[in-house]
Amino acid sequence: MSSNKKIFRERLRELRGRRGWSQDHLSARTGLTQPYISQLETGERDPPLATVGVLARAFGLTVSEFMEET
Numbered sequence: 001m002s003s004n005k006k007i008f009r010e011r012l013r014e015l016r017g018r019r020g021w022s023q024d025h026l027s028a029r030t031g032l033t034q035p036y037i038s039q040l041e042t043g044e045r046d047p048p049l050a051t052v053g054v055l056a057r058a059f060g061l062t063v064s065e066f067m068e069e070t
Contacts, residue, residue, distance in 0.1 A: 004067070006068065007067055008052065009041055009042070011066060011069075012041055015063070015066075019059070023041075026055075030054050030055060049063070
């Protein structure tokens with residue numbers, strides 16, 4: 001697994017957890033389905049860059065900020 005994929009998965013879970021958002025809440029904020037968000041978090045699916053942008057905006061971040069390791 002590439003490090004970017006791992007960073008993405010970990011960051012998505014971290015940001016969602018920090019805000020106390022369920023996958024359903026994130027789904028409502030982004031228009032992405034809850035099952036798709038689950039697949040992104042588990043690594044079953046790899047997001048296109050546009051999806052990373054949608055998720056970053058939902059958290060009030062740029063794509064670069066979203067992908068920063070913490």
